[in-house]
Amino acid sequence: MNRWVRYLALGLLAWSAVTSAGQQMLMARVAMKSDLAMEYLRTAIEEHGYAVAHVQKCDSGLAGFGFHSDTYRVFFFGKLEEVRRISEKHPEFSAYLPLKIALEAEKDETLLAAVDPTTFERYYAKDRDMIIQFRRWKSDIRSIFAEVRKVAGDKVVQAFQP
Amino acid sequence: MLSRILFVVAGLLGFASAQAAPDGQALYIEHCAVCHQFAGAGGIGLPLAGKKFADYSDDYLFKTIRLGRPGRIMPAFEELSDAQVEAIVRFLRVRTGSKPAEYDPAPLGGDAARGKALYQKHCVACHAEDGLGAGKGTGVSVARKRSFLVMPAAIANPGFQRAASDAMIRQIITHGRPASGMPTFGKILSQQEITDVVAYVRELGKRVSPPEPIAPDEKPSHVYESPYDFETTVKNVKQALTGNNFRIFPDRFLEQGLTDEFSVNRRQVGIRFCNFNELYGMLNIEPRLGVVLPCRITILERPGGKVLLVVPNLRVESRWFNNDQLVRLWDHMEETFSEIIDEVTL
Numbered sequence: 001m002n003r004w005v006r007y008l009a010l011g012l013l014a015w016s017a018v019t020s021a022g023q024q025m026l027m028a029r030v031a032m033k034s035d036l037a038m039e040y041l042r043t044a045i046e047e048h049g050y051a052v053a054h055v056q057k058c059d060s061g062l063a064g065f066g067f068h069s070d071t072y073r074v075f076f077f078g079k080l081e082e083v084r085r086i087s088e089k090h091p092e093f094s095a096y097l098p099l100k101i102a103l104e105a106e107k108d109e110t111l112l113a114a115v116d117p118t119t120f121e122r123y124y125a126k127d128r129d130m131i132i133q134f135r136r137w138k139s140d141i142r143s144i145f146a147e148v149r150k151v152a153g154d155k156v157v158q159a160f161q162p
Numbered sequence: 163m164l165s166r167i168l169f170v171v172a173g174l175l176g177f178a179s180a181q182a183a184p185d186g187q188a189l190y191i192e193h194c195a196v197c198h199q200f201a202g203a204g205g206i207g208l209p210l211a212g213k214k215f216a217d218y219s220d221d222y223l224f225k226t227i228r229l230g231r232p233g234r235i236m237p238a239f240e241e242l243s244d245a246q247v248e249a250i251v252r253f254l255r256v257r258t259g260s261k262p263a264e265y266d267p268a269p270l271g272g273d274a275a276r277g278k279a280l281y282q283k284h285c286v287a288c289h290a291e292d293g294l295g296a297g298k299g300t301g302v303s304v305a306r307k308r309s310f311l312v313m314p315a316a317i318a319n320p321g322f323q324r325a326a327s328d329a330m331i332r333q334i335i336t337h338g339r340p341a342s343g344m345p346t347f348g349k350i351l352s353q354q355e356i357t358d359v360v361a362y363v364r365e366l367g368k369r370v371s372p373p374e375p376i377a378p379d380e381k382p383s384h385v386y387e388s389p390y391d392f393e394t395t396v397k398n399v400k401q402a403l404t405g406n407n408f409r410i411f412p413d414r415f416l417e418q419g420l421t422d423e424f425s426v427n428r429r430q431v432g433i434r435f436c437n438f439n440e441l442y443g444m445l446n447i448e449p450r451l452g453v454v455l456p457c458r459i460t461i462l463e464r465p466g467g468k469v470l471l472v473v474p475n476l477r478v479e480s481r482w483f484n485n486d487q488l489v490r491l492w493d494h495m496e497e498t499f500s501e502i503i504d505e506v507t508l
Contacts, residue, residue, distance in 0.1 A: 024482040025450060027196040029205075053419030056434075058441070058455055072445075074452045080420040087416060087430060087462065094416055094430065094460045095383040095474045102452025106205050111196065113450045115482060123381060 024119035026138065028112045028145035031152040034071040034105035041075060041103060041112065044147040048140050050077040053098045071105035082133070090130070096120070099137060101144070112148065114141050184246040186253025193239060194250065202257065206449050207236060208313070213341060215260035217334055221267075223251045225325035232320050233372055233486030235448075265329035269364075270357045272328075277362030280355055284347065293318030293366035314344070323367035331360045373489040382478040386503055388469040392429055392461065395469050395506065399433050399459050402505040406498065408435040408457070416460065429463035448488045454479050459502075471506065473499055 030037050042052050052075055059072035078098030087094040096115075104111040117137035124130035191200070197207030204210070227247050230238035239247065255262065281289075290296040295316040316322060317331070335356045338346035347356060388395040396413075403410055416430035434456045444451055460472040476499060480492035 025453065027450070029196040029200065031200060051420050054414070056456060058452055072452060074455055076419070078420055080417060083417055083420060084427075091462050091464070091470055092381065092383045092385045092472055094462060095458070095472045097416060098420065100453055100455075102450060102455070104449065104452065106199070109199065109205075111205065113453050115453045119482060120382065 024116045026114045026116050026141050026145065028149055029106075030110045030112065030148050031108075032110055032148075033108055034073075034103065034110045037110035037112075037148060038073065038103060040148045040151050041101065041144070044144040045075065045077045045101075047147070048144055050079055050099075050140075052077045071103075073103045075101045075103065077101070086130075086133070090124075090127075093120075099141075101141070112145055117141070184243070184249035186249035186251075186256075189242070189246055189250050190253050193242070197235070202254075209342075210254065210258070213260075214339055215254065215258040217263055217330065217337070218260075219265050219327070219330060220248075220251050220255075220262040221265075222325050222327070222330060223254060224248065226321065227251070229321045229324055230484070231316065231322065233484060233489075234316050234319055234321070235483070235485050236321070237484055238321070263330065263333070265327045265333070267327045267329075270328040270332060270360055272354070272357035272359070272361030274358070274361040274365045276355070277358035277360065278365070280351065280359050281362045281366075284350070285359065288314035288344070289317055290314075292369065293363060294370070317363050318366035318370050320367065320370060323364070328357075328360050328364070331363055332356050335359060373486050373493065376477050376481065380475065380478055382475050384473045384475055384503070386471040386473070386507055388461070388471055388507055390469065391467070392463040392469050395461050395471065396431060396433065398506045399461065399471070399502075402502045403433065403435045403459075405505070406502055408437050410435045411456065416462075430460070432458045432460045434458045444488070444491065447491065448483050448485050450483060451488075454482075471503060473503060 030040075032040070038055075042055075045052055054076050056074040056076065057072075058074060076098045077100075083097050087097060099117070100114060102111075102113045104113070117134040121131055121134050124134075194207075194210075197205055198210050199205045202210035224247050226236075227239050227242070227250060230236045232238070242250075288296055293316065295314045297313055317326075332353075334344070335351075336346070336348040336353075338344045338348075340346075351359070388398075390398060400410055411434040414432050414434065415426045415428055416432060417426045435458070436456050441451075441455075454474065458474070462470045462472065464470060476492040476496040477489075480489045483489075
């Protein structure tokens with residue numbers, strides 16, 4: 001019986017891969033150069049009560065390889081209490097702590113991206129605290145992106161005047 | 163009097179309806195600009211500006227937004243209402259100054275066998291044997307080298323196959339896409355030959371197979387118990403990574419940067435590593451990769467001295483990106499990670 005359930009589940013997954021192109025990513029484009037966006041991102045993260053643990057440079061030599069962007073950073077951020085509590089209760093989740101936001105320059109604009117924390121909900125269906133945590137993180141990341149976007153908002157609207 | 167009241171009510175309802183109409187520009191900024199850029203110049207996604215919109219029907223644009231491109235980064239915007247998708251289509255029409263093309267949705271009924279030979283001769287160099295496009299990645303951002311124009315379309319992709327009518331594909335083959343480098347075949351091939359190519363494109367669509375699905379219970383990280391103490395485990399991990407040509411970054415404690423250096427738990431450490439050549443290759447395929455970078459094995463000492471290794475499951479992670487190229491690459495990399503852990507825990 002279990003074998004059939006497993007086949008059915010795999011079949012459904014295969015079907016959904018064909019019919020649906022969903023994604024588990026939170027993203028935002030900011031009409032702002034990356035050096036400035038990095039400053040605003042840091043401020044927005046801190047204003048949401050998180051500490052920026054560190055900023056990882058991922059672009060050493062990227063331009064030399066002929067890429068369009070030569071600024072690529074990953075912001076690691078979190079709250080000590082959350083990291084301690086979750087790594088204690090769910091050591092397997094420490095692979096995803098602290099949280100991350102990737103920042104990529106695209107000429108005069110900047111791209112922000114993060115894994116949607118609610119992607120993990122299905123693995124913690126029985127742990128209500130984790131479900132709440134994932135939703136709170138998602139809400140915070142969206143709000144952080146919105147805050148950085150807000151600073152450059154006027155330029156965005158002007159670019160779309162018909 | 164009654165007619166006056168009805169007139170005012172009708173007017174108010176009309177006003178309310180106009181006010182409630184979805185704002186295509188706002189929706190574009192919210193959902194599309196992130197990949198296609200504010201001015202449609204393309205980024206992670208393909209450029210939207212240009213004459214090609216004259217070849218698209220509104221139905222094609224609607225379905226493209228709604229269905230996305232499975233396995234090809236562009237997501238399916240299932241959460242948007244029909245009215246919202248239509249508003250984005252209207253906005254794109256205004257911005258590109260294009261009028262919608264009208265196509266008969268009926269199949270053209272060409273001969274796929276004859277079309278195959280023509281496809282092999284004229285199309286395969288750009289669209290590839292399987293119709294999924296030669297080359298890696300999409301768009302024109304960090305993922306593309308500056309010398310590239312745009313990626314040839316993945317014409318076998320299920321999203322494209324469902325969005326494009328036969329007549330639209332025939333139109334594009336006939337007139338080409340000068341802005342993106344696709345030649346005009348109207349003077350090289352007869353209309354019947356082009357119809358045959360369309361039939362073969364449909365055949366390619368039937369052959370596309372998504373990457374192997376993963377089991378629903380497959381977890382996003384692996385946890386292994388180390389037979390060694392904390393220090394020896396850290397040393398073994400570094401040795402194994404070096405032996406597999408990874409560059410190791412300085413250690414970072416899990417809590418580092420979140421508290422002062424005296425309060426950090428030093429028995430929870432992340433060993434971060436990278437192979438830059440492979441990283442740049444992967445960024446070609448998936449520019450958003452930073453959301454899971456850098457590669458890291460986390461080593462935790464638990465109460466009682468048990469040492470755990472926590473490793474991200476690349477098979478699960480790669481499926482977050484709607485990017486089949488990444489999935490296939492990381493399914494392979496997952497095996498490398500597994501071998502490293504074997505070395506460490508033996």
